[in-house]
Amino acid sequence: MTNSLDLALIGNCQVGALIDSTGKIVWYCLPRFDGDPAFCSLLQGHQTGSEKGYCAIELVDQIKTEQRYLPNSAVLVTRLTDAQGGVVELTDFAPRFRQHRRMFTPMMLIRQIHRRQGTPRIRIRIRPVYDYGREACDRTYGSHHIRYVSPDWVMRLTTDASITTIVQELPFFLEDRLTLIFGPDETIPEAIHELSRRFLDETLAYWHEWVRDLGVPFEWQDEVIRAAITLKLNTFDDTGAIIAAMTTSVPEAPNSGRNWDYRHCWLRDAYFVVNALNRLGTTHTMERYLRYLVNIVAGAPGGRIQPVYGIDGQGHLAEREVETLDGYRGMGPVRVGNQAYEQIQHDVYGSAILAVTHVFFDQRLVQRGDAALFHRLEPLGETAIQVHDQPDAGLWELRGTKRIHTFSSIMCWAACDRLSRIADRLHLTERTIYWKAQAELIHATICRRAWNEQKKAFTAAFEGDSLDASLLLMHDVGFLAADDCRFASTVAAIERELRQGDYIFRYVEQDDFGTPENAFIVCTYWYIYALVALGRSEEARLLFENLLARHNRHGLIAEHIDVRTGEQWGNFVQTYSMVGLINAAIRLSKRWDSAF
Template identity: 80%
Template sequence: MNHSLDLALIGNCQVGALIDPSAEIVWYCLPRFDGDPTFCSLLHEHTVGEGKGYCAIELVDQIEATQSYLPNSAVLVTRLTDAQGAVVEITDFCPRFHHHGRVFNPMMLVRQVHRVQGNPRIRLLVRPTYDYGREQCSFTHGSHHIRYVSPGSVLRLTTNASITAILQELPFFLEDRLTLMFGPDEIIPEALPEMTRRFLDETLSYWHEWVRDLAIPFDWQDEVIRAAITLKLNTFDDTGAIIAAMTTSIPEASDSGRNWDYRFCWLRDSYFVVNALNRLGTTHTMEHYLNYLVNVVAAAPGGILQPVYGIDGRAHIEEKKVDTLAGYRGMGPVQVGNQAYEQIQHDVYGSAILAVTHVFFDRRLVQRGDTTLFTRLETLGELAILVHDQPDAGLWELRGTKRVHTFSSIMCWAACDRLARIAARLKLPERVTYWSAQADHIHATICSRGWNDEKKAFTAAFEGDSLDASLLLMHDVGFLAADDPRFASTVAAIERELRHGDYIFRYVEEDDFGTPKNAFIVCTYWYIYALVALGRNDEARLLFENLLKRHNRHGLMAEHVDVQTGEQWGNFVQTYSMVGLINSALRLSRRWDSAF
C-alpha cells in the first residue's frame, strides 16, 4: 500500500486517530497524542492483509469506498461496496460528551460495522504493535474481549464479533452489525451495543452543541467548521496543551530528510490556534491553554522560555531516530522527540503574551486577567527587551545558523506593546509609560536595522538582504499600519522573490537541508491576510479558492504543498494550515447582514 495524506482525523482531546479512505486506522498513539503508535502503518508500507500496526475492516471483493464526516462532528462514516453490490458502513469515533458535570473523553476508540444491503463478507484485521512498530502485541482473550499486551500496557478490544474470526483473521458474512471498542483494560459494565450507541448519540450531541456556538463567517461555513473541529482535536484536555500535528516524520518534501516530530506544544503555534478559535467565539481552549502556559512559565529557569514543550509541560523532549519504521513511503528517518526544545527562539515571549492578552479584555470570561497575572507576564516582557536584538534560530528553527531575525524582534515588540495595553486596561499609568517606551525603542531598532533600503523591504534578519514570509504578518500583529508604504513595499518584495505560482515559500535561500522544494502552506494564507489588508480582495479570494482545492476530501491540510502537483507533504493535520483557512475565511467572507 502506498499511503497518501488523504486521511480523516477522529479524536476526543485525549487520543487521536488517522483513518484512510478504506477505513484502515493507520495512526493511533496511546495513551495520548505523544505516546507509542499502536497503529503505525502510515510510517510502514504493507500489502493489504500483510504487515502489522493497523486495524482494517476488509470487504471481500471490494470495488468502491466512500467516506465523509457526519455533519458538524468528529464522527467518520466509511461505506464499502463489493462487486455484487453489498454495502458495509463503518462508523468511527472517539467518545466525548458531558457526564456528571465533566467532559468524558476516555482513551477509547469505537468502530461500529453495519450491513447496509446485500450479503457482505468481511475480515477483521487487528494488528497492534508497540515500541514504534518493533513488535506485534501478544494477546490473551475471553469470550467477548481480546487483551493486546505490550511491556507496561494493555489495550483491550471489547466486541460482539467472533473472537476466533478476529484472532485467525477469518472472513465471515456480516449479518447485521457489530462493534469494536478499543480502550483501557477494564470490564465493560453494560451491554456493548447499547453502550456504544449511547456514546455515539451523546458524542454527536456534544459536537453539534460545540459547533452551534461558533461565530462562523457567512461564506465557506463547512470549511471553517471542519477546521475549527480539527483544531479542537489537537488540544489535550488534561493539561491544556495544543499540539502542532498528530504525526511524526512525514517529510516536508519527497526524500528531503526534513522529518520531524510535531506531537508537542509549540508556544508560537498555540498562540495562532488560540487566536483563531477566539475569533470564532470559543474561549475554552484559551482558558485551558492559559493554565498550561502559566505552569510552563513558573517552571522555566529564570523565566527563559523554550519554543516547544511536551504536552505534559516537560522541558526535555530529546530527539532520537527509531529504526523500526521505514518512514512515510519508505522515506525515513522516523524521529521521536524534537531537538528544537534546545533552540533559542526569541519570538516565544511575544507568542506567550499575545496568547494571554485576551483574558484581560474579553468580558465573557469568568476568570479574567488581573495584576498578579500581569506581573508574571512582565517577567517575560523584560526578557523580550533583553533579547530583541540578539541572534536566534528564528521561527523556522534553523539548526545550523543564528541571526537576529526580524520576525523574532517584531514579536518582542509585540510583547511590550501588549503589556502597555494591558497596563492601561488595569489602570497602571506608570507601567503604561514604561512598556510603551520599551515598545517604541524596539520598534525604532527594527525599522533601522531590519529595513533594507535597496530592497525596499524588511528583510529576514537585521542588516540582511534575504526575505522571509513571516514578515507578511507585520500588519496582522500591529507593527505597521496597512497604509504604511513600507508594508506594501515589503509585500511587493516578497511577491517578487518568494511567490511561485499561487504559493508563497517561507524562504528560498539554502538552509541546513538544501533549498526548500515545497511551499509552507500557511505562508500563502499569510499572504492572503496581507492582500486583504491592502485592499486586494479579488486576488486574495482567488488564492484562497485555490488553496481550498488543495485540501483533501475532508477539508484537511498538512504542512507543505508541492507547487507543481498540489500534493500534500509534511506532518498531518497541521494546525498552522487550519488556522490560516479560518482567518482567511473570516477576512474574505461577506458579512451576514449584507449577504442576502
C-alpha cells in the same frame, strides 16, 4: 496501495486516530497523542500481507469506497461496496460527551460495522504493535474480548464478533451488525451494541451542541466548521495544550530528511490559535489553552521560555531516531521528541504575551488577568528587551545557523507593546510609560537595521538582503499600519521573490537541509491576510479558493504542499494550516448583515 494523506481524523481530546480512505486505522497513539503508536502503518513504507500496526475491516471483492463525516461532528462513516453489490458501512468515533456533570473522554475508539445491502463477506485484521513498531503485542483472550499487551499499556478489544474469526483473520458473512470497542483494560458491564449506540448518540449530540455555539462567517461555513472541529481534536483536554499535528515524521518533501515530531505544543502557534478560538467564540477551549500557557510562563526560570513544550507542560523533549519504522513511503528517519526545545528562538516571548493578553481584555473569560499575572509576564518582557537584537534560530528553527531574525525582533517589540497596553488597562501608569518606551526603542532599531533600501523591503535578518514570509505579519501584529508604504513595499518584494504560482514559500535560500522544495501552507494564508489589509480582497479570495481546493476530501490539510502537483506533505493534520483557514475565511467573508 501507497500511503497518502487522504486521511480523516477522529478523536476526543484524549486520543486521536487517522483513518485512510478504505477505513483502515493507520495511526493511533496510546495513552495520549504523544504516546506509543499501537497503529502506525502510516509510517511503514510498504503495505504487504505481513504488515503490522493497523486495524482494517476488509470487504472481500471490494470495488468501491466512499467516506464522509456525519455533518457537524467528528464521526466518520466509510461505505464499502463489493462486486456483487454487497455494502458494508463502518462508523468510527471516539466517545466525547458530558456525563455525571463532567466531560467523558475515555481512551477509547469504537467501530460499528453494519451490513447495508446484499451478502457482504468481510475479514477483520487487528495488528497492534508497541515501541514504535518493534514488536507485535502479546494477546490474551476471553469470551468477548482480546487484550493486546505491551510493557507500558494494555488495549482491550471488547466485541460481539467471533473472537476466532478476529484472531485467525478468517473471512465471514456479515449478517447484520458488529461492534469493536478499543479501550482500557476494563470490563464493559452492559450489552456491547447498546453501549455503542448510546455512546454514538451522546457523542453526536455533544458535537452538534459544540458547533451550534461557534461564531462562523457567512461564507465557507462547512470549511470553517470542519477546521474548528479539527482544531478541537488537536486539543489535549487534561492540560489544555494544543499540539501542532497528530503525527511525527511525515516529511516536508520527498526524501528531504525534514522529518520532525509535531505531537507537541509550540508557543509560536499560541497567538494564531488563540485569535482563531476567540473569533470562533470557543471560549472554553481558549481558556484552557491560556491556562496551559500561563502555567508555562509561571514556571519559566528567569523569564526564559522554550519554543516548544510537551502536552503536559514538560520542557524536556529529547529527540531520537527509531529504526523500527522505515518512514512514510519509506522516507525516514522517524523521529520521536524534538530537539527544538533546546533552541534559542526569541519570537516566543512575543507569542506568549500576545496570546495571554486576551485574559486581560476579553470580558467573557471566567478567570481574568490581574496585576499579579501582569507582573509574572514582565520578566518575559525584560528578556525580550535583552535579546531583541541578538542572533537566534528564528521562527523556522534553523539548526545550523543563527542570525538576528527580523521577525524575532518584531515579536520582542510586540511583547513590550502588549505589556504597555496591559499596564494601561490595569491603570499602572509607571509601567505603561516604561513598556511603551521600550517598545519604541525596539521599533526604531528594527526600522534602522532591518530595512533594505535597495530592495525597498524589510529583510529576514538585520543588515540582510534575503526575504522571509513571516514579514507578511508585520501589520497583523501591529508593527506597521496597513497604509504604511513600507508594508506594501515589503509585500511586493515577497511577491517577487517568494511567490511561486499561487503559493508563498517561507524562504528560498538554502538551509541545513538544502533549498526548500515545497511551500509552507500557512505562509500563503499570511499572504492572504496581507492582501486583505492592503485592500486587495479579490486577489485574496482567489488564492483562498485555490487553497481550499488543495485540502483533502474531508477538508483537512498538512503542513506543506507541492506547488506543481498540489500533493500534501508534512505532518497531519497541521494546526497552523487549519488556523490559517479559519482566520482567512473570517477576514474574507461577506458580513452576515450585508449578505442578503
